[in-house]
Amino acid sequence: MMPENAVSIAGLKVVYDGQSALDLESLEFEEGRIHILVGANGCGKTTLLRAVAGIERPVSGSVSVFGEDLYGLSRKEFLKAIRGISLCFQKPYLFNTSVKSNIEYGLRFRDLTAEEKRRRVRDAADALALGPFLERNAHGLSAGESQRVSVARLLAIRPKIALLDEPIANVDVSNKSRVESAVERLREGGSTVIVATHHMEQAYRLSANVVRLEDGRIAPPALENLIEGEIEEMDGLLYLVAGGVALSVASGKPGFARASIEPTAIIISSDKIHSSARNSLEGTVKKLSAHGGLVSLEVDAGVTFTAHITEESFNQLGINLGSKVYLTFKASAVTVF
Amino acid sequence: MSGFGFLFESIVNAFKLIFSGDAQVYSAVSVSLQVSCTSAVLCTIVGVPAGFALAVGRFRGRQLVITLLNTLMALPTVVVGLFIYAFITRRSIIGPLDLLFTKKAMILGQFVLALPIVIALTNSAISSLDKSVRETAVTLGAGRLHTSFAMLWEGRFAVMAAVTAAFGRVIGEVGISMMLGGNIAAHTRNITTAIALETSKGEFAFGMALGIILLLIALGMNFLLRYLQGRGES
Numbered sequence: 001m002m003p004e005n006a007v008s009i010a011g012l013k014v015v016y017d018g019q020s021a022l023d024l025e026s027l028e029f030e031e032g033r034i035h036i037l038v039g040a041n042g043c044g045k046t047t048l049l050r051a052v053a054g055i056e057r058p059v060s061g062s063v064s065v066f067g068e069d070l071y072g073l074s075r076k077e078f079l080k081a082i083r084g085i086s087l088c089f090q091k092p093y094l095f096n097t098s099v100k101s102n103i104e105y106g107l108r109f110r111d112l113t114a115e116e117k118r119r120r121v122r123d124a125a126d127a128l129a130l131g132p133f134l135e136r137n138a139h140g141l142s143a144g145e146s147q148r149v150s151v152a153r154l155l156a157i158r159p160k161i162a163l164l165d166e167p168i169a170n171v172d173v174s175n176k177s178r179v180e181s182a183v184e185r186l187r188e189g190g191s192t193v194i195v196a197t198h199h200m201e202q203a204y205r206l207s208a209n210v211v212r213l214e215d216g217r218i219a220p221p222a223l224e225n226l227i228e229g230e231i232e233e234m235d236g237l238l239y240l241v242a243g244g245v246a247l248s249v250a251s252g253k254p255g256f257a258r259a260s261i262e263p264t265a266i267i268i269s270s271d272k273i274h275s276s277a278r279n280s281l282e283g284t285v286k287k288l289s290a291h292g293g294l295v296s297l298e299v300d301a302g303v304t305f306t307a308h309i310t311e312e313s314f315n316q317l318g319i320n321l322g323s324k325v326y327l328t329f330k331a332s333a334v335t336v337f
Numbered sequence: 338m339s340g341f342g343f344l345f346e347s348i349v350n351a352f353k354l355i356f357s358g359d360a361q362v363y364s365a366v367s368v369s370l371q372v373s374c375t376s377a378v379l380c381t382i383v384g385v386p387a388g389f390a391l392a393v394g395r396f397r398g399r400q401l402v403i404t405l406l407n408t409l410m411a412l413p414t415v416v417v418g419l420f421i422y423a424f425i426t427r428r429s430i431i432g433p434l435d436l437l438f439t440k441k442a443m444i445l446g447q448f449v450l451a452l453p454i455v456i457a458l459t460n461s462a463i464s465s466l467d468k469s470v471r472e473t474a475v476t477l478g479a480g481r482l483h484t485s486f487a488m489l490w491e492g493r494f495a496v497m498a499a500v501t502a503a504f505g506r507v508i509g510e511v512g513i514s515m516m517l518g519g520n521i522a523a524h525t526r527n528i529t530t531a532i533a534l535e536t537s538k539g540e541f542a543f544g545m546a547l548g549i550i551l552l553l554i555a556l557g558m559n560f561l562l563r564y565l566q567g568r569g570e571s
Contacts (some may be wrong), residue, residue: 055472080479087476093469096491107475153477 004066006161007052007193012061014047014216021045022216024061029194031066034187034207037196044216045196046090048141050162052194054082081107083159089191090169090196092150094138099130102138102149106157124155127182129175143170149328153183162191168202180206204258204337225261230254231336240334245302249279252336265333266307268297269326270317278331281305285323301327343541350542351549361522361531362546369527372440372518373508376447380455381500388459388499389489403460409453414446414512421446422516438519443527447515451503460494460500463488494566499546501562505555 007029014022022044029035037045050056050065054070062069065081073081086106094102103124107117125131128148133141138149147170154162164183168176182204186193197203200223203210208228212219229242231252239246240259249259267273272280283301290296295314297307305327309317319325354362391402423429425445426435436442466488474487489496511529518525520534528547536544 053476055475082475083478085476086478087472089467089469089473092469093473095470095473095487105479109480109483140538157477311360 003031004031005064006066007194008062008064008067009048009052010062010064011056012048013064014044014051014056014058016047017145020216022051022058024048024216024218027211027218029192031188031192032190033209034183034193034202035206036201036210037194037213038198038203038210039213039219043213045213046165046195047216048213049087049165049194049196052161053085053087053163054078057085085163085189086154086157086159086161088147088154088165088167090149090165091143094145094149095143096139096208097137098135099138099141099149100125100134103119103130103152103156103263106153110157120156120158124152127155128152128178129183143174144175147171148166148175148179155182155186156320158189159191162186162193164193164195165193168197168199172268176202201337204260207265208258223260224239224263225266227259227261227303228260229257231257240336243303245281247334248331249334249336250332251265257336259334259336261305261329261334263296263306263308265329266305267328268299268307268309268313268317268319269328270319270323272326273328275328276330277328279327279329279334281327283327284327285319285321285325288319288321297325299325299327343486347545351545354542354546355549359546362543362550364523364532365526365528365547366379366550367413368440368525369400369508369529369551372443372527373447374503376444376451376507377504379444379448379502380451384452384455384503385459385496388456388496389463389485391456391460392463393485393488401507403457406453406457406460410457412453414450414510415516417446417450418513419517421449421513425517437517438521438525440518440525442517443514443525445509446517447510450510450513451507454503454506455499457493458499459496462492462499465495466492492505495561497562497565501558504558508554509551 005028009024009027012022012024013020037048039045047056051058052065057071063071063083068077068081070078070081095105100121104117104121107120112120125134128151130148130152133145139278141149147167151164153163158207167179167183171179180202183193183195195206202291204223204226208226210221210223212221227240227242227247229240231249231254232241233254234237238249238252240249240252240257267277272282281301282307283299285297286300286304287298288295293311294308295311297309297319299305299307307327392400421442422437425431425434425442427437436445470488471484471493474484479487509529511533514520514525514527514530515533518527518530520526520530526534528551532544532547
């Protein structure tokens with residue numbers, strides 16, 4: 001069965017003071033997965049999250065949540081629909097009461113037993129290491145602690161759609177992994193999670209479903225040659241094993257990992273070359289395209305790689321579709337997230 | 338007797354009156370508290386929701402209403418007294434209700450005097466809240482009513498200050514109490530009308546005793562407000 005789209009965007013336009021803040025033709029977020037929005041500040045990430053949360057009315061277009069056009073619903077249906085969506089703001093507002101009351105605030109509007117509410121508050125607080133702060137007034141917390149409380153509120157609610165805007169922006173190093181684990185827990189609990197971040201590393205640590213925004217529009221992916229696999233240690237060396245290919249990597253921990261290779265870091269040759277580079281793979285050219293003095297090659301070597309070479313090199317090598325080529329790159333050219 | 342001697346003797350006698358439990362003094366205090374507390378409570382019941390609605394509502398003429406309310410905050414008490422008098426005098430429409438020279442008339446007058454203060458200051462308190470208060474409540478699943486409660490809760494100290502300001506205005510006013518209450522001993526004579534009357538009769542110590550009590554009430558209200566604000570911030 002095809003997975004349903006939790007959120008579908010069509011022709012969405014949001015304007016601030018006459019200036020276009022968001023202009024998206026089409027974008028879909030599959031149910032039950034973690035999706036990442038990346039881009040520089042002001043690229044429209046926050047605006048998109050606000051539009052999906054129901055607090056930023058677009059000038060045109062639609063935001064469909066589980067098939068229902070959010071901004072086309074009656075007031076009553078709209079309120080019912082947005083009850084399943086929660087947003088963790090980049091600069092979260094915490095109510096002027098205890099941390100505990102802040103975490104349980106959203107649970108007041110859910111049909112849960114008192115015991116279940118207590119359990120959820122405790123679990124969310126534990127997950128974000130907020131236990132010692134529970135009775136403290138939330139207005140006395142640091143920016144990073146406030147952000148953790150804000151994530152804990154979402155974790156307690158377990159919304160159908162969880163939106164997080166720069167959730168680690170102010171969080172200290174020791175708690176970043178807690179926030180990332182909380183995002184994963186939200187997904188495991190059945191939420192569709194959309195995270196906006198400008199930290200590329202965090203983006204790919206959390207998910208391979210990355211959408212890049214630029215000036216309010218969808219831009220080409222930030223990374224090419226994104227590979228998902230398992231890091232294994234063999235003879236004291238680390239390898240990323242994916243699609244029957246073992247790539248030598250310079251860093252990483254054994255277990256599931258995502259990695260990328262910059263297309264210009266891959267050397268294309270017609271014969272195997274002997275060099276210090278630890279990765280050398282044979283493959284077949286599947287696709288060719290030229291742009292801006294560079295030729296882009298898609299090579300199937302068990303995993304499909306994209307490499308960029310100059311037109312001069314391309315002409316010298318005499319490459320055609322179906323040609324056998326060798327791909328050579330250093331272990332350090334493989335960025336493990 | 339020198340000026341200072343007179344003042345000193347008046348203060349001593351004022352404290353004697355306060356600590357001796359003088360019936361006339363405490364009767365005036367009782368009337369003041371009954372009338373002003375009732376009018377302040379009524380103003381809170383009507384004014385806080387009205388001020389909230391004014392802050393969150395967007396309608397034609399909203400700015401005009403706000404300007405009007407700000408003007409009414411400085412309304413002279415005798416003007417309020419005069420208008421209410423015209424409405425409740427025996428020859429007027431609601432004359433048969435026989436309100437003139439009763440505590441009810443004083444409450445009505447003080448209500449009219451303080452209502453614009455509560456509405457205007459509540460509007461200001463809610464308008465100055467960060468918009469993320471409302472958005473946070475909405476995105477956590479709160480409906481319209483709970484979102485309103487969340488906003489009032491976050492603005493509670495400023496709203497309390499609005500009510501305190503209104504109470505301070507009514508407990509210290511004299512024009513309305515005099516015109517609508519009639520300054521009838523043990524019935525409608527409150528602190529301010531008693532001060533006016535007794536001082537004009539030369540009973541300076543009596544007036545001063547009531548003046549001290551009035552100041553203590555105002556001080557107590559403000560201490561209570563500060564205490565609650567302090568607790569909220571801790």
